Amino acid sequence: MGDPDRQSPTPPGRASDRFISVRNVAKRFGSFTAVDGVSLDIGKGELFALLGSSGCGKTTLLRMLAGFEQPSSGQIFIDGEDMAGIAPYHRPVNMMFQSYALFPHMTVEKNIGYGLKHERMAKSERDDRVAAMLDLVQLRDFARRHPHQLSGGQRQRVALARALAKQPKLLLLDEPLGALDKKLREQTQFEIANIQYETGITFVVVTHDQEEAMTLASRIAIMDRGAIRQLDTPKNVYEFPGSRFVASFIGSVNLFDGELVRIDGDFADVAVPDLGITLRALRRGDLRGKGRLTCAFRPEKVHMSRQKPDGMGNTIQGVVLDFGYFGKDSLYRIKMATQALVRVNATNDLRAGDDEIVATWEDEVYLSIDPKAIMIFEDEA
DSSP states (O other): OOOTTOOOSSOTTOTTOOSEEEEEEEEEETTEEEEEEEEEEEOTTOEEEEEOOTTSSHHHHHHHHHTSSOOSEEEEEETTEEOTTOOGGGSSEEEEOTTOOOOTTSOHHHHHHGGGTTSSOOHHHHHHHHHHHHHHTTOGGGTTOOGGGSOHHHHHHHHHHHHHHTOOSEEEEESTTTTSOHHHHHHHHHHHHHHHHHHOOEEEEEESOHHHHHHHOSEEEEEETTEEEEEEOHHHHHHSOSSHHHHHHSSOOEEEEEEEEEEETTEEEEEEGGGTEEEEEEOOSOOOOOSOEEEEEOGGGEEEESSOOTTOSSEEEEEEEEEEEOSSEEEEEEEOTTSOEEEEEEEOOSOTTOOOOSOOTTOEEEEEEOGGGOEEEEOOO
């Protein structure tokens, strides 16, 4: 299926390549607003993800792209055409549902070719298209099997092949990996990304799974209460979240309230009572210094040692309350003198059989955080 490291061929965020344009779209169901004034552009050939928890509006937005719901206000353009009033079956769009919705009485090849029955093409052309889809998803040897004779991952690939058979300009995927176990999800993520790369079709994926969105997409829109809270590349939403909400939603993070002490060039000093220290952090953007201030840092960005490090700032002392061993790494919870807890991820990079670990229960340890690894957020409206 190609190189799993390859990404979408479209550079993310190209304003000149607005294959999909969503303009101030809102969707209301009575007094409830499911989507609240969303605007975004998606490039042609991009693999784009809508990420958020249940009820955030991501599926409603996907259904409006498909034509199953109509916006209460705003406009949706696909390939330059206003979709207002255009029925789902007249849109250059196909959708792959979470349930896969395969026909149990049909073979794999008949499931894939079902949507082509009403297309104006010769039978030989339809057969060639089905064969090409079977090759794309590596299921040619399973063409005569029925869905109940396939694994979950194989059924998922049949559904994907059927959705791609009509060669839509846009493919919408609603929680495409939700029915798979963790190990199979990881494998299938790369398969989907490579199929998207090979076909060049624009994919929009809806998911609540952060790892899935980070692995699949070239860009992610994080939604909350019907609005987009941040739209950026996977790396940027993780390393440079734009708000306390995004920082806490993506990955694991330590969050502490603080008060701005001073600004010193590119750095800011923030007093953090729960840690009993004034943290120095790299300043990004302007700080008003009013309202609630939050210091945030990822557990894997914290260096932990049993000896106090020399010449390192942002060093605090604590005691190991507990830890969990996960094979490739361990998660520690360190209790401060103030009783606050700091989470630390330590990579288990010693060879098998070595008994030495960074720390164990009730050990006194020192935690050091690089100022560049500390994020500062002001009060959110």
